Structures are given as structure tokens and as C-alpha cells.
Amino acid sequence: MPSTPRCGITRSRWGRSPGTGIPEPRARWRRASWRSCAEGDEETAQMSKGFVVWESESGSKLCVANGLKNVPDQYEIKRGVSxxxxxxxxxxxxxxxRFPKQVALPDSxxxxxxxxxxxxxxxxxxxxRSPRSVEYLPVALINHKNRDCGQQYHVVNPLEIVDCIDQDASKIEFNEIDPTLIAIVKRLVFKQKAIPEDLLLFRPKYLENAVVVRRDLAEAIEGGKFTGVSFTEIDKYRE
Structure with a gap:
């Protein structure tokens, strides 16, 4: 018996590049017409379809960066602290x-x-577009010759933390050491009504590594032809 087609936008699995620890982005999301799908999958997709998760990709030319330097208590940036x-x-x-040939400067x-x-x-x-409760923290990017690349970058820091994860419908596991954080995500579902309608960017409570973007803003960014930008459907996000 043939399997029921998956609904929505097709995405590849996300992981980490072997031996680097650098997050390996999924393929860029694309719009697709809704196809027939199992009732449970359709309901899940409808609940989360208004938002995507921001990620970045580098391909074979765009540069890749190490961790943020010279910033104490940088964990606060992921926890809604100004x-x-x-x-x-x-x-x-x-x-x-480790990526000496990737030197092109991306937008993301x-x-x-x-x-x-x-x-x-x-x-x-x-x-x-005046997203509320978002700050932009200026950072330099140093190239392989230990020189400033000459282009200003900013860390986008959404300060809104929204308790929007449907813990019953999602397949998640909390961190055993810090139960305020989710350690594993196998399936992510949002409670759509918990998200303010005018919110363009935010972090979900318990999931500090995810910056969520309202779909219309994501589509506008895609249309602007910015390099290095990638978005993941909520139900395809893995941690």
C-alpha cells in the first residue's frame, strides 16, 4: 500500500557537518501547493504554517565563522536578555x-x-519592517588573514520569549541537567493562538537556539535575494 504523501514544503534533514560541529543547514525552503495528507499531519501543519525557523547556509563559497568572541555571558543573547x-x-x-577557501561575505x-x-x-x-522587541548587536568579522573584513555585521537578538510549544503534540525531550531547556526535538508543533499576531521575530520558550520568523517576513527576505539565508518549516525543525 503506497504511503500517504507528506504535506506542505519538502525539506532535507538537518544535522551537523561531520567533524566540524558547525550546524549544517537544510535545503532552502520553498513554497508548494498543499497535497492530500493524513489528518494528524494536516492539523499539525496548519497550526504552525505561519512561521519558520531562521537558519544560515554557506554552500561552497560563503564564509563560515567560529564562535562569538569578547562577549561575557553571551548565553543571555539566547534567553531574551537585552x-x-x-x-x-x-x-x-x-x-x-577549517574552511580556508570559503571567503565570500554572506548576508546571513x-x-x-x-x-x-x-x-x-x-x-x-x-x-x-519595525519588528517589536528586537535589538541588533554590532560585531566585526575577522578574515583568514586576521584582518577586519570591512563589512559590518549584527547579531539579531529577539527579546520576546513566547510560551507557544504544544508539548502534547510535539515530540521533545527536556535537558536532564537544565529542565528549562529542550535537548531533543523530533517534532515541533506550536500553539498558534499563543503567538501575538503582530510578532515578526521571537524565540520559543524552552528552545533557545531557535529564532522564529513570521512567514510573510521570511518570504520578503527570500524575495530580497539575500545570500546565506535559509528557513526551516516548524514541523521539520530538529534539535
């Missing part, structure tokens, strides 16, 4: 020396921290 006041002027990322910088790091052009594009 860091704009007194943010270190020497905050920086460095190009990963793939990095070891999994942070959303954007070019000045993409920052202005987002800022023009």
Missing part, C-alpha cells in the same frame, strides 16, 4: 580556518553559535 547597553565594542566573529553568516548574524543591508531590511 545586551544593547554596554555591548563590547570589540565583539567579533572569526572566519573558521553561518556560525558555530547558531546565532542569527546579518549584514548591514539585511539588518536595514528587517529594521524597516
Amino acid at each position: 545586551r544593547a547597553k554596554g555591548f563590547p565594542e570589540d565583539a567579533r566573529f572569526e572566519m573558521d580556518k 553568516l553561518r556560525n558555530l553559535e547558531g546565532m542569527v548574524v546579518v549584514s548591514a543591508r539585511l539588518k536595514e531590511f528587517i529594521e524597516a
